[in-house]
Amino acid sequence: VDIYRNPEFFHNSLVLSHLSISSIKDYASLPLTIYKLSQYYSPFSFLQKSIHSTQIEKFRGYVKQGILFSKQNETERLMTKDYYLWDDIREVPKLIENHYNKRQNDIDLLRDMVISSFYVKEVVLRDNLGSVIIGNGYPNSSLNHENYLDLQNGILYLRDFKTSSSLNYTDFKLKIFPDTMEWVKLYLDEMKKTLGGIYPKYLITKRDGTPYKYGKLSGYIKKLMKKYTGAIDFTINDFRHSVATFHR
Numbered sequence: 001v002d003i004y005r006n007p008e009f010f011h012n013s014l015v016l017s018h019l020s021i022s023s024i025k026d027y028a029s030l031p032l033t034i035y036k037l038s039q040y041y042s043p044f045s046f047l048q049k050s051i052h053s054t055q056i057e058k059f060r061g062y063v064k065q066g067i068l069f070s071k072q073n074e075t076e077r078l079m080t081k082d083y084y085l086w087d088d089i090r091e092v093p094k095l096i097e098n099h100y101n102k103r104q105n106d107i108d109l110l111r112d113m114v115i116s117s118f119y120v121k122e123v124v125l126r127d128n129l130g131s132v133i134i135g136n137g138y139p140n141s142s143l144n145h146e147n148y149l150d151l152q153n154g155i156l157y158l159r160d161f162k163t164s165s166s167l168n169y170t171d172f173k174l175k176i177f178p179d180t181m182e183w184v185k186l187y188l189d190e191m192k193k194t195l196g197g198i199y200p201k202y203l204i205t206k207r208d209g210t211p212y213k214y215g216k217l218s219g220y221i222k223k224l225m226k227k228y229t230g231a232i233d234f235t236i237n238d239f240r241h242s243v244a245t246f247h248r
Helices: 007-016 021-037 046-050 053-080 092-102 107-120 178-194 216-229 236-247
Strands: 132-135 147-150 155-157 173-175
Touching (some): 007 053, 021 053, 107 178, 216 236
């Protein structure tokens, strides 16, 4: 209750504690969340009656201020972070294709070609390719929270973003370039032969059809980039920073 009645004191205490701007924002948002939930949770219902709306607005102001500062800090971090030239990164699929031309129908090369095409040509920037389910046609209701590639129409539906709770399939979908889909079909056809005539459930899998656990595809991409370009510790974040710098 003291926190609600003295929002300035609470905020000043946070500032003097040398917390990061992001942490201060998070702490300031807690009273807002509790106040909002108090209307549904009877032991705290008195907050709705005893706390004036102007005090709540002060917390909202601190949170908005924190969000603004956090965005500014992130922009400054991106401006100074090391990055690769996006024009150089664009050459990676061509490097892999040159290897493939010498070793036709190699599953590992086809997998590498699919991954590099999605990250370079389609600019899919997070570690979500390891959990993409494949199928034909619009995703059914059972796949409501899954990443999904519609092979028939060449559309990728992504759900596991930071704001995934507010997204639905119609909000974030990517129309995949035809040449990328050709590599996908070549790769899946070879996987089908390896798996005894059935397609894997997921787009990117190991040779035995098992998917990569969440976050493990990042390690695979490090090895992929080192193998074809010599880059050490190239991560998915490097894709993000490099393309952001390029567009800026």
